[in-house]
Structures are given as structure tokens and as C-alpha cells.
Amino acid sequence: MNKVYDAIVVGGGHNGLVAACYLAKAGKKVLVLEKRHEFGGATKSSYAFEGVAAKISRYSYLVALLPDQIIQDLDLEFQTLSRTVSSYTPSDSTGVLINRIFDEDSSKSIEQIAGDKSEALAWREFYSRIAKVAELLAPTMLEPLKGEGEIKKLIGPTLWSEFMDRPISESLNQNFKSDLIKGIVLTDGLIGTFASATERLANICFLYHLIGNGTGEWKVPKGGMGALISALLQRARELGVELREGVEITRVSNSESGVMVESDKGELFDSKLVIAGCAPTVLAKISGLAAPKSRDGSQVKINMVLKRLPKLKSGIDPEIAFAGTFHIDESYSQLERAFQQAKSGEIPDVIPAEMYCHTLTDPSILSKEMHAAGNHTLTLFALHTPAPLFDKDHENAKAEVTKRILHGLNSYLAEPIEDLLLRDSSGRPCIEIKTPQELEAEIDLPRGNIFHADLSFPWKSEGEVGKWGVETSNERILLAGAGSKRGGGVSGIGGHNAAMAALERLEVIN
Numbered sequence: 001m002n003k004v005y006d007a008i009v010v011g012g013g014h015n016g017l018v019a020a021c022y023l024a025k026a027g028k029k030v031l032v033l034e035k036r037h038e039f040g041g042a043t044k045s046s047y048a049f050e051g052v053a054a055k056i057s058r059y060s061y062l063v064a065l066l067p068d069q070i071i072q073d074l075d076l077e078f079q080t081l082s083r084t085v086s087s088y089t090p091s092d093s094t095g096v097l098i099n100r101i102f103d104e105d106s107s108k109s110i111e112q113i114a115g116d117k118s119e120a121l122a123w124r125e126f127y128s129r130i131a132k133v134a135e136l137l138a139p140t141m142l143e144p145l146k147g148e149g150e151i152k153k154l155i156g157p158t159l160w161s162e163f164m165d166r167p168i169s170e171s172l173n174q175n176f177k178s179d180l181i182k183g184i185v186l187t188d189g190l191i192g193t194f195a196s197a198t199e200r201l202a203n204i205c206f207l208y209h210l211i212g213n214g215t216g217e218w219k220v221p222k223g224g225m226g227a228l229i230s231a232l233l234q235r236a237r238e239l240g241v242e243l244r245e246g247v248e249i250t251r252v253s254n255s256e257s258g259v260m261v262e263s264d265k266g267e268l269f270d271s272k273l274v275i276a277g278c279a280p281t282v283l284a285k286i287s288g289l290a291a292p293k294s295r296d297g298s299q300v301k302i303n304m305v306l307k308r309l310p311k312l313k314s315g316i317d318p319e320i321a322f323a324g325t326f327h328i329d330e331s332y333s334q335l336e337r338a339f340q341q342a343k344s345g346e347i348p349d350v351i352p353a354e355m356y357c358h359t360l361t362d363p364s365i366l367s368k369e370m371h372a373a374g375n376h377t378l379t380l381f382a383l384h385t386p387a388p389l390f391d392k393d394h395e396n397a398k399a400e401v402t403k404r405i406l407h408g409l410n411s412y413l414a415e416p417i418e419d420l421l422l423r424d425s426s427g428r429p430c431i432e433i434k435t436p437q438e439l440e441a442e443i444d445l446p447r448g449n450i451f452h453a454d455l456s457f458p459w460k461s462e463g464e465v466g467k468w469g470v471e472t473s474n475e476r477i478l479l480a481g482a483g484s485k486r487g488g489g490v491s492g493i494g495g496h497n498a499a500m501a502a503l504e505r506l507e508v509i510n
């Protein structure tokens with residue numbers, strides 16, 4: 001124990017690596033310690049199926065929140081690709097197709113489902129209002145936290161009232177008539193969040209899903225999510241960051257030089273500051289700091305590799321239907337019913353889910369042979385399947401949830417998805433299912449919460465302390481992960497803000 005680091009980062013997810021790169025770029029001595037034998041956390045790509053040359057984004061899959069500024073500041077070799085389609089929602093024998101650039105065809109598609117022209121107009125107006133919020137809020141995400149009053153003034157009273165003050169359910173019910181259209185809009189308020197449309201948490205989740213880079217566009221990471229980690233690792237090495245994997249931190253305590261970090265193997269590391277890239281609950285366990293109270297994770301993730309894309313009952317070309325987000329049973333009433341059922345401890349009879357095909361936008365994650373054979377990956381994210389549903393009898397609950405999700409998907413397909421699954425080299429179908437409990441076991445997401453902790457509005461409420469939203473009650477310990485304020489999702493924002501706070505602290509300490 002002869003070296004004192006300026007900062008030790010606990011956890012090598014993307015946020016931890018972003019923090020490390022910014023600090024090293026400023027000339028600081030940084031060590032990153034990652035528990036697993038691979039960096040990346042929830043931002044990994046993996047060959048999930050034996051002998052199958054498809055490198056899938058195993059957990060997170062789309063990028064919107066990562067500011068271009070971080071990519072530029074760190075000179076990362078990482079690209080995201082636009083999708084041609086925003087979403088397709090099958091319904092009986094037809095469906096709603098919304099193109100990424102909202103056009104006449106998108107309008108007609110909405111009109112045909114809603115039965116009149118006003119719904120498409122309402123859609124345009126609703127999204128132009130939230131786009132205005134995005135434009136104003138996005139630039140604040142990498143600045144010191146503004147107070148609620150300042151943000152309210154910035155956004156103006158009308159938009160504030162619609163998107164922050166009143167439950168999102170009110171705006172949806174006021175603006176839209178169709179149950180299906182309301183549901184398509186609402187999904188952004190529920191992804192990764194176990195909430196009803198009437199709860200404030202849905203407003204917060206909605207906001208995060210629509211403000212990324214000032215446009216809210218969800219893009220496909222070229223080469224898969226793991227490409228972001230590769231780019232960050234490469235940059236971290238070039239900048240002289242020390243990187244160690246397979247080192248689990250079990251204790252963080254104050255020391256003479258600042259903070260002492262201890263590993264499961266009894267190794268000790270000394271540092272002026274500790275930056276936690278892990279979840280706040282993990283940090284609480286190893287440091288004795290208080291953990292935030294948060295809801296459990298509530299999603300099931302399914303990864304599949306297919307021989308080819310399935311045909312649909314509605315007759316739409318699968319290459320169009322799956323090019324954007326494919327919504328399954330996500331009408332407003334289906335979402336609310338599933339939430340209420342899950343809240344009362346029942347597995348929802350109809351499980352809302354959404355799905356996307358990476359390989360239609362970016363085939364580079366497949367081998368040339370697989371691409372030529374017409375193979376594709378599909379990623380499904382099911383909502384309202386919270387951790388408590390799996391607590392008692394994990395395996396049976398998992399089997400039942402999987403059955404219901406696939407039944408929901410198959411009800412819109414002209415051929416069962418099971419028949420199209422590719423087989424791995426041992427003859428097993430290429431499908432993997434991850435419950436919240438499995439996400440916790442594999443990558444330490446507390447109770448499977450994909451944002452580490454409940455999201456909160458990206459500004460300072462009255463009485464809240466902390467300049468960057470990364471501070472803890474120990475001035476030597478900062479949060480960098482998704483659980484820091486403004487940190488949820490694949491954004492690097494927590495990492496950036498922790499690095500800024502750390503640089504300011506180091507100025508005072510040194």
C-alpha cells in the first residue's frame with residue numbers, strides 16, 4: 001500500500017469509466033476496480049449463445065441520453081445509428097406505424113386507428129411541446145444542478161404544468177382519444193419504472209426518455225452496446241488509467257490520506273477520493289452510507305437470435321415492423337391493468353412488452369455468414385414484471401412469465417416465434433430470459449432496478465444539497481453511477497458530473 005491515488009473508481013460500468021477518463025485527462029492518478037472479469041456492467045455485449053456468431057447487447061440496447069459532448073470531450077470512437085422507423089404497434093389485423101421523421105404516412109396510420117384526423121394532429125403538437133422541453137433541459141445535464149425555480153422559469157409555466165406538475169395521465173387523457181395511441185406515448189414513462197401513469201415517477205421516467213441530446217431520439221449503438229465500453233477502455237488506457245478487473249470491493253472507509261478501499265481478497269488501496277460507479281445500495285453496504293429507498297426493478301429482458309424475422313398477421317413487411325420499437329399489448333388500459341395486477345402480487349395475464357431488432361439497422365454484430373443467411377437478433381423488454389413476483393418460486397414464475405410474454409408476441413405473428421429460433425452448437429434454442437433477480441446476480445442491479453435507484457427530476461428541489469448531484473454525506477465519496485442524480489440509463493452523465501465534482505474537491509484537498 002505505497003501508492004495514493006487521486007481517485008479510485010469502484011465499478012467499471014460505462015459511468016465509472018467516463019469518470020475515470022475525465023479525471024485522467026485532467027492529469028489525475030486514477031484506478032478503476034471492477035468486480036467482474038469483464039468491464040461494462042449493464043452496457044455489455046456478449047456472445048450469449050454457444051457457437052453462434054452474434055454479439056448481442058445483452059442488457060441495455062438503445063442510446064439517447066449520452067450527450068454528444070461526452071463523446072467529443074473524450075474523443076471516443078463510438079457511433080450511433082438512426083432507425084428509419086420509430087415504432088410499430090400491431091392491433092388486430094392492422095397496426096400503427098410511426099416513422100422516425102413524422103410524415104404523412106405516420107399521420108394516416110394514427111388516423112386509421114383513432115378514427116379521425118385530430119389524433120394525428122394531437123400527436124404532432126404533443127411531441128413538439130415535449131421537444132421544446134428537451135431542447136431547454138438537455139444542455140443543463142452536464143452543468144451544476146439548477147434549482148427548481150430556475151428550471152421552471154426556463155421551461156415556462158405551461159410546459160411545466162403539463163409535464164412536471166400534473167400526472168402524465170392527465171395530459172394523455174386530455175390530448176388523445178385512442179387507448180392504443182395513449183399507450184404508445186405512455187410507454188416512455190414506464191420503461192424501467194414500476195409505476196402507474198397517475199404517479200409522478202411516470203412523469204420523471206417520461207422526461208428522461210424524451211430529452212436525450214435535446215431530441216430524445218433513441219439510436220442503435222454501432223457494433224452493439226459493448227462498443228461504447230471498448231471505446232472507453234481504449235481511451236482510459238491511452239490516458240494512463242489503471243484498470244483492474246476481478247476485484248470486488250468489500251469496504252470503503254476513511255483513512256489518513258482520504259479513503260481506504262479493501263477488496264474481497266484483502267488487498268488495500270489508498271486514495272484521496274472514491275468514486276462509486278456501482279449502485280448506491282452497493283455503496284451503502286460497503287461504506288456504511290445511507291442507501292436511498294427505491295422501487296424494485298420491474299422488467300424481464302429476453303434476447304433471441306432468429307433464423308429469419310417472423311411474418312406478421314397484419315401483413316406488414318417484417319423489415320419495417322421490426323425496424324423501430326415493436327409494441328406488444330401496450331395500450332393505456334393494458335398498461336394500467338398489468339400494473340395493478342403486478343402491484344397486487346399477481347403475474348399480469350397480459351404482459352406489455354416492446355421489442356427491437358438491432359441487426360436491421362446494424363448488421364455488424366453478426367458474422368458475414370449469419371447476415372447472408374438472413375439471421376437476426378431480437379431484444380424484448382417486458383414491463384410490469386417486478387421482482388416480488390419472482391421471490392417465492394423463481395423458476396416457476398419465470399416459466400409462467402415467459403409463456404405469457406411469448407403468447408402475447410405470438411398473437412400478432414403469423415408463425416410462432418419459437419419455430420424461428422436459431423439453435424446453438426448444442427442444439428438449444430437461442431433464447432435467454434433475465435428476471436430482475438438474475439440481473440442483480442449477474443451485474444448487481446439492486447432488485448433488478450435498471451437505473452440503480454428511482455429516477456428523480458434533473459434539478460435541485462428546495463432544501464436539497466449538492467452542486468452536481470453526485471455528492472454523499474462523506475465528502476471523500478462521490479457517486480458516478482446511474483443512481484446519481486441525472487444518472488439513469490446509458491448516459492455517462494453521472495460519470496461526467498462525478499469527475500467535475502472530484503476535480504473541484506481535489507483542488508481544495510491538494
Ligand SMILES: Cc1cc2nc3c(=O)[nH]c(=O)nc-3n(C[C@H](O)[C@H](O)[C@H](O)COP(=O)(O)OP(=O)(O)OC[C@H]3O[C@@H](n4cnc5c(N)ncnc54)[C@H](O)[C@@H]3O)c2cc1C
Binds near residue numbers: 010301
Ligand atoms: C435489461 C436492461 C435494458 C436496458 N436498456 C437500456 C437502454 O436501452 N438504454 C439505456 O439508456 N439504458 C438502458 N438500461 C439502463 C442502463 O443500462 C443502466 O442504467 C446503465 O448502464 C448503468 O450504468 P452504470 O455505469 O451507472 O452502472 P453499471 O452498468 O451497473 O455498472 C456498475 C459496475 O459496478 C460493478 N460493481 C458492483 N459492485 C461492485 C463492487 N463491490 N466492487 C467492484 N465493482 C462493483 C458492477 O459489476 C458493474 O460493472 C437497461 C438496463 C437493463 C438491465
